[in-house]
Amino acid sequence: MKGRLMISVVAAIVLLVGNEVSAQILHKPIPSYMFAHFEENEITFPSGDSTAFVRFFKKLDTLFFFGEGDVNIVHIGGSHVQSGTFSNRMRRNLLSMRYGIEGGRGVVFPFSVAKSNTPSSYYSSYTGKWSYCRNAQAKTPLRMGLTGMAAATSDTSATVTIVSRERNSMDSPHDFSFDKVQVLGRTDSDTLVPVLYLDSLMLYPVSHDPDKDLYEFALPRFTDSLVLGTSGGPGEWHLTGIVLDHGRPGLTYHGIGVNGASLHSYFKCEDFERDLALLEPDLMIFAIGINDANTARFNKELFISNYMKMVDMVRRVAPDCAILFVTNNDSFRRSRRSYYLNQNGPVVQDAFYQLARRYDAGVWDLFRIMGGLNSMKQWESAGLANRDKIHFTERGYILIGDLLYNALLDRYLEHLKSVSSQNDGSR
Numbered sequence: 001m002k003g004r005l006m007i008s009v010v011a012a013i014v015l016l017v018g019n020e021v022s023a024q025i026l027h028k029p030i031p032s033y034m035f036a037h038f039e040e041n042e043i044t045f046p047s048g049d050s051t052a053f054v055r056f057f058k059k060l061d062t063l064f065f066f067g068e069g070d071v072n073i074v075h076i077g078g079s080h081v082q083s084g085t086f087s088n089r090m091r092r093n094l095l096s097m098r099y100g101i102e103g104g105r106g107v108v109f110p111f112s113v114a115k116s117n118t119p120s121s122y123y124s125s126y127t128g129k130w131s132y133c134r135n136a137q138a139k140t141p142l143r144m145g146l147t148g149m150a151a152a153t154s155d156t157s158a159t160v161t162i163v164s165r166e167r168n169s170m171d172s173p174h175d176f177s178f179d180k181v182q183v184l185g186r187t188d189s190d191t192l193v194p195v196l197y198l199d200s201l202m203l204y205p206v207s208h209d210p211d212k213d214l215y216e217f218a219l220p221r222f223t224d225s226l227v228l229g230t231s232g233g234p235g236e237w238h239l240t241g242i243v244l245d246h247g248r249p250g251l252t253y254h255g256i257g258v259n260g261a262s263l264h265s266y267f268k269c270e271d272f273e274r275d276l277a278l279l280e281p282d283l284m285i286f287a288i289g290i291n292d293a294n295t296a297r298f299n300k301e302l303f304i305s306n307y308m309k310m311v312d313m314v315r316r317v318a319p320d321c322a323i324l325f326v327t328n329n330d331s332f333r334r335s336r337r338s339y340y341l342n343q344n345g346p347v348v349q350d351a352f353y354q355l356a357r358r359y360d361a362g363v364w365d366l367f368r369i370m371g372g373l374n375s376m377k378q379w380e381s382a383g384l385a386n387r388d389k390i391h392f393t394e395r396g397y398i399l400i401g402d403l404l405y406n407a408l409l410d411r412y413l414e415h416l417k418s419v420s421s422q423n424d425g426s427r
Contacts, residue, residue, distance in 0.1 A: 026409055028093060028402035035371045035378040042364075043324065043407045046353050049360040050411075052322035056282050057415040063249060064098045071251045072106075072279050076266075077287035077326075078136075081257025082111070084119025085394050088166065089401025091121070091253035092174060097409070102250030105176040107279070108242050109147045110160035119255060120167050120394075122176075128158025135268050136260035136291075145184055145213075146275035147241040148258040148266060154236045159197070159229040164244055177222040182243040183215040184275060189235025197227040204231070212274060213240070222246070241275065254279055262291040263306040277317035284314055287326040289352075290390065293344040294333055304351050311359055323361035325352045326404070330367060330376040332389035339389055345373050364407055366400065 030038055045053075062069045073094075075087045095103045110124035111117060114132035118124040133140045135148035142150035151160075164176040183194050183205075196203040196217050205215040226244075230237045245252070258265065266272060266288070288310070292303055311323065328348045332339040349367045356363045370379060379385035384396035392400065 026097060026413075027406050030399070030402060030406065033378070033382060035375055035382075037369055037371060038403065040365070041369050041403050041407050043362045043411050044356075044365070045360070045362055046357040047360045050362070052320065052360060053283075053362060053411065054415065055320060056322040057412055059282050060412060061416075061419075063101065063251060067100075068249050070249060070280075071283075072254065072281050073252070073283045073285065074254045074256060074276070074279060074281040075285040075287065076256040078257055078261040078291050079259040079391060080287060080290070080329075080397070081255050082117065082119060082259050083257075083391070083397065084121045084255065085397035086392075086401050087253065087255030087257070088119070088121035089398050090405055091255075093401065093405035094251055094253060094408075095174060102246060102248050103174060103176060104246055104250055104252035105164045105178060105244040106252045106254035107147060107256060108162055108164070108244060109149045110151070110162060110239075110242075111149070113151045113160055114149060116259060119257075121164075121255075123161075123163040123165060123167060125161045126159065128153060128155040130155070130158060134258050134261075135265040136258050136262070140268050142238060143186075143240070143271065144269040145240040145271035146256060146269065146279075147184075148256065148261055148269055150238060150240050152236055152238045153230075154234065156230060156233055158237075159227050160239070161225065161227050162242060162244070163225040165224055175224070176244070177224045178244040178246050179219040179222045180245040180247045181217040181219065181226060182245070182278070183217070183228065183239070184213055184241040184243070184271075184278075185215065185237060185239040186210075186213045187230075187235050187237050189233055191232040192230055192235035192237060193232055194237065194239075195229055195231045197229060198223060202231070212278065213271070214278070240271065243278070252279075254281075260291055261288065263288050263303075263310055264292075266310065267306075273313050273317050276314065281314075281318050281321045283322045283324065284318070285324045285326060286310070289328045289348055290331060293328055293348045294331070294342065294390070295344075296333070298344040298347060300347050300351050303348065304354060307351070307355050308358070311355070323356075323359055324408075325356050325361055325363050327352045327363065327365045327367040329370055329390075329392075329400075330373060330379075332376060334388070341374055343373070362411075364404055369403060370400075 059071050112124045113126040113130045130151045130153045132151040133142045144150045206218045207216045331342045333342050376389045385392050
């Protein structure tokens with residue numbers, strides 16, 4: 001009763017301040033472009049059933065109003081997510097909804113060891129000799145999990161370093177310090193174990209679950225950086241992911257993305273479901289598809305079938321999590337040094353709506369919002385998209401991050417109003 005009363009009070013405040021003031025307080029300002037349809041920036045539910053989102057919003061209520069519980073969001077895609085700006089803008093925006101809300105950094109991987117770009121929200125570096133693979137490769141010799149990445153070494157001096165500081169800080173940098181580290185990996189030797197270096201300390205795992213290939217570390221203090229190496233051996237160490245957390249109530253936004261990844265790429269990840277279960281997602285944002293549709297012979301039925309397989313993988317370990325599909329952005333295909341409009345955009349758009357109806361999921365129609373077919377040229381002219389006419393510039397990623405956040409916020413405010421109305425009617 002106390003919880004419902006508190007939520008009712010907050011919801012009433014939302015109603016009292018009105019849409020105009022609440023927009024100034026919570027919504028992010030969106031610039032105007034004649035070619036875009038920002039007035040249609042919303043999350044829709046084609047099946048009419050938003051029950052899973054109600055559960056997700058209730059968890060937000062508990063966190064925002066009582067400072068209790070953990071909320072986990074997993075945003076999975078390809079290079080749009082690996083670049084880091086889009087997902088980090090969402091992360092920062094959500095954490096700004098209430099002052100003092102803690103934010104765990106979540107899943108990271110040292111992309112530098114795989115000669116790939118590290119997401120802009122953290123740094124990575126390495127020493128020693130490593131082999132590596134990513135799920136977008138034709139051949140993947142190393143076993144992979146949720147991150148779609150893997151690295152291996154027999155070099156006893158090899159290390160990776162992660163620094164959870166934003167490289168391109170937006171406004172004031174957020175503190176993503178952590179004192180709890182979970183390392184996903186395996187060794188082929190009983191004597192070889194991962195270790196963390198913290199200043200002059202060498203820390204061993206406090207626990208190891210061989211069934212989950214999970215090593216857990218408890219740090220003596222909060223930090224924003226770690227160095228991961230090995231001790232013992234000889235043997236080979238395989239690393240597939242690192243989870244940075246603080247062990248306190250909060251909101252964690254996990255960005256999972258691999259350059260060039262398609263749905264089929266993630267099917268190569270044998271430990272995908274096992275690792276996802278560790279995160280206990282409350283909201284799954286699916287943004288995979290731009291690479292699936294970057295072909296002259298796009299098969300809509302196969303695309304839907306593959307997505308059904310992907311959603312079923314998620315549902316097996318997180319049956320109650322809310323699902324949000326993000327439609328592909330408009331794009332062009334390159335052939336023989338020329339760019340051709342990718343005509344698959346509307347077909348893929350319809351496929352996402354079919355999937356949303358099937359799974360009672362939400363849809364954020366980026367394709368429609370940005371202006372539909374052939375709008376990518378105008379985004380490029382406005383400095384919002386790159387010359388490859390597939391990816392966005394940093395400004396563009398920040399903009400779509402603000403748009404998605406505003407759309408999600410609108411639905412959440414509707415939820416608060418609904419709670420307030422229900423409580424008023426029960427008096």
